[in-house]
Structures are given as C-alpha cells and as structure tokens.
Amino acid sequence: MDLQFDDAHFMRKAYQEAQLAFEKGEVPVGAVVVVQNRIIARAHNLTEQLTDVTAHAEMQAITAAAHFLGGKYLTDCTLYVTLEPCQMCAGALYWSQIPRVVFGASDTDRGYKAMGAQLHPKTEVVSGIMEAECADLMRTFFAQRRKK
Amino acid sequence: MDLQFDDAHFMRKAYQEAQLAFEKGEVPVGAVVVVQNRIIARAHNLTEQLTDVTAHAEMQAITAAAHFLGGKYLTDCTLYVTLEPCQMCAGALYWSQIPRVVFGASDTDRGYKAMGAQLHPKTEVVSGIMEAECADLMRTFFAQRRKK
Numbered sequence: 001m002d003l004q005f006d007d008a009h010f011m012r013k014a015y016q017e018a019q020l021a022f023e024k025g026e027v028p029v030g031a032v033v034v035v036q037n038r039i040i041a042r043a044h045n046l047t048e049q050l051t052d053v054t055a056h057a058e059m060q061a062i063t064a065a066a067h068f069l070g071g072k073y074l075t076d077c078t079l080y081v082t083l084e085p086c087q088m089c090a091g092a093l094y095w096s097q098i099p100r101v102v103f104g105a106s107d108t109d110r111g112y113k114a115m116g117a118q119l120h121p122k123t124e125v126v127s128g129i130m131e132a133e134c135a136d137l138m139r140t141f142f143a144q145r146r147k148k
Numbered sequence: 149m150d151l152q153f154d155d156a157h158f159m160r161k162a163y164q165e166a167q168l169a170f171e172k173g174e175v176p177v178g179a180v181v182v183v184q185n186r187i188i189a190r191a192h193n194l195t196e197q198l199t200d201v202t203a204h205a206e207m208q209a210i211t212a213a214a215h216f217l218g219g220k221y222l223t224d225c226t227l228y229v230t231l232e233p234c235q236m237c238a239g240a241l242y243w244s245q246i247p248r249v250v251f252g253a254s255d256t257d258r259g260y261k262a263m264g265a266q267l268h269p270k271t272e273v274v275s276g277i278m279e280a281e282c283a284d285l286m287r288t289f290f291a292q293r294r295k296k
Contacts, residue, residue, distance in 0.1 A: 003197060033285055047220060047243075048220075050218055050220055051214055051215070051218065051220045052210075052215070053210065053214070053221075053240060053243035053244050054202070054207055054210060054211055054240050054243075059202055062200075062202060063199065063200050066199055066201070067199070067200070068173065070199065071197075071199055072195060072199045072200055072201050073201075086224050086239055086243075087235050087236075087238065087239035087242065087265045087266065088235075088236050088237075088238075088240045088242070088243065089236075089239070090239070091237070091238070091239055091263075091265065092201060092202050092236045094235065094236070095195075095201035095202075096201050113176065115239075115265060115266055116264035117235045117239065117264060117265040117266075118235065118261060118264060129276050141195075
C-alpha cells in the first residue's frame with residue numbers, strides 16, 4: 001500500500017512542530033521537509049533556547065534535510081512551514097534550489113514578500129494551507145506574552 | 149596602551165578568513181564580529197565542507213558572536229565581511245539588530261541590495277573597505293574553478 005499524502009497532511013506535521021515551539025515559549029513556527037512523500041527533516045523555532053537569531057524552523061530544517069540527502073541542494077523536496085518565511089529563510093531556500101515551498105499563515109509584517117526578498121524563480125510557492133490554525137497559534141502566543 | 153584599530157584592520161582579519169575558505173576550495177568569503185575593538189567571532193564560508201547552504205561566513209559569525217555574548221542580539225557589534233551579504237545573511241543581520249556592517253566587495257548579482265532584501269533601518273552600512281583585494285580573491289577563485 002502506497003499512501004499518497006496531501007499538503008494538508010504535511011502542514012499538520014509542521015503545525016505539530018510549531019506547537020512544540022509554543023510549549024517552549026518560542027515564537028510558534030514549525031517546518032518539515034518532504035521528499036517522495038516522506039518527511040526527512042522536522043524542526044521548530046529555537047531562537048530563544050539557542051540564543052541565536054538564525055535558529056528559525058526553516059533554517060534548521062534545511063540543514064537537517066541537506067545532511068539527510070548528503071548534498072546541499074534540496075532537489076525534489078518540498079518545505080512545509082506554518083508561517084511565511086522571513087527574508088533570511090527565503091534566502092536560504094533560494095540557495096537550496098528547493099522546487100516547492102508551502103506555507104500556512106502570511107506574515108505581512110516581516111515575511112519575505114513584505115521585505116522585498118525573493119525565493120528562487122524556479123520555486124513553486126503555495127500559501128494558505130491551514131492558514132487559520134497557523135495564524136491563531138501565533139496570535140495566542142503573542143497575546144499570552146503580552147499578559148506576562 | 150589601548151590601541152584603537154580602524155575598519156581596514158578588521159577587514160584584513162576578515163580577508164584572512166576568506167583566504168582560509170579559498171584554500172579549502174570554498175567560495176572565498178570571510179567575516180569577523182568586533183565589539184569594543186576586539187574580535188569575538190571569526191568565520192569563513194563552509195557551504196561545501198558542511199554541505200549546507202546556510203553555512204555562509206556571516207551566518208556562522210553571527211551564531212558564534214551571540215554565543216560569546218550570551219544573548220541573541222549583537223548590540224554594540226560590527227560585522228566585517230569581505231563580500232556584500234546575500235539576502236539570507238542580510239536577513240540574519242536584520243534579526244540580530246547589529247548596529248554596524250562593513251563589507252568589502254559589492255555583489256551586484258546576488259548581494260542583498262540587488263535581490264531587494266533589507267538590513268535593519270538602524271544598521272549603519274559601510275562598503276568598499278579593501279574592495280579590490282576582496283573582489284580579486286573571488287575572481288581568482290572562480291577563474292581557477294572554471295579551468296578545472
């Protein structure tokens with residue numbers, strides 16, 4: 001039996017990563033990298049825990065996927081991430097030559113589009129998968145943080 | 149005796165890092181992070197050796213400097229890098245809130261300016277320090293690679 005999973009399935013896995021970030025007090029963003037219907041990397045934002053602005057979910061997922069593949073180009077991969085990538089992560093995805101990026105919620109403030117950064121012209125971008133849930137998780141996180 | 153070093157001094161240190169990258173067959177870009185006249189991080193491009201597109205000199209230097217400082221913001225720091233940062237590195241520098249970035253050669257092809265990405269509005273940018281040497285090192289590298 002060869003189950004084919006859809007984008008919603010893999011975005012749910014990225015969302016579960018975002019929930020792990022939430023539980024650690026990190027801005028709740030999660031990502032997975034998929035190749036041939038299989039998850040080869042999972043990561044969530046760890047900027048606070050690692051005291052490192054570069055420790056976004058996507059950056060860790062890109063590094064982990066490249067190690068899994070044994071090469072720096074993420075050929076045939078799709079990255080699923082709960083929030084629109086920032087310009088740093090868009091830049092890393094650009095260099096990776098990944099053919100497909102799927103994100104949940106848009107980030108009209110610091111997303112790569114608002115900042116003017118670019119994905120690779122050959123990268124297909126799909127947005128809005130589980131958008132409401134991904135955005136709600138962010139809103140809940142920042143509402144709780146403001147109360148503290 | 150409290151020697152105050154100028155931008156050319158620290159760019160020379162970044163250039164020495166770029167030379168280390170060159171010797172390893174890596175695209176020759178080097179970076180140092182300086183705070184209060186002292187180098188707290190040195191790095192050079194290791195994308196081939198680490199098979200990781202995120203292993204640019206600046207990214208490693210930002211991570212190392214944050215670990216040295218014990219916090220993710222590079223307050224009071226200056227990053228010296230031999231080549232204009234790409235959009236990934238500009239994005240990381242943006243998040244780090246670094247107050248000053250000094251680069252050597254411009255990258256009119258994949259530099260953050262050409263790509264449309266942004267440094268933080270509060271970041272002062274100085275360019276052209278050791279520009280000819282930094283650019284020459286890149287040209288020599290790519291000329292040698294084309295011959296192989």
